[in-house]
Amino acid sequence: MKLYQWAELLGIMLIMVSTAAQIFLVEPAKRNLEFLVVGSFVSTAERNLSAELARNFRSLAVRDGVPEGEADALVKGLTGISKEAGRVARYRSDTGRATQLTENIFSFAAFVIFVLGTVLTVVGRYAEMRAKAH
Secondary structure (H helix, E strand, O other): OOHHHHHHHHHHHHHHHHHHHHHHHHHHHHHHHHHHHHHHHHHHHHHHHHHHHHHHHHHHHHHOOOOHHHHHHHHHHHHHHHHHHHHHHHHHHHHHHHHHHHHHHHHHHHHHHHHHHHHHHHHHHHHHHHHHHO
16 A cells, blocks of 8 residues: 555544544533533522521521420521532532533544544545546
């Protein structure tokens, strides 16, 4: 095989590798990031809802004659749930940032490999057409 044929073959292989990287690396990272973003929204909503419930529960419990000690214990439990949801939201946010960076790196690498493969394929095809013309 001639050099331009090897270049064309390598170019086609690089295009296939870039497509596989897009399918098996970039897309799963993107889905994971979307999952983390939705989970972060849910955790934030849980935290806000829990805090609001704790505020409302305390006033309702005192109004309905529940002893203050019991009301405070229940409110403390609801506040603990709110703090835990906040920790989960922060973890998901941090993990999301790392996942986004990884996705960007994979996307750039797949793009570079695709461009390199395309250039090699075009150069190989051009050299072959030129060789046949002479």
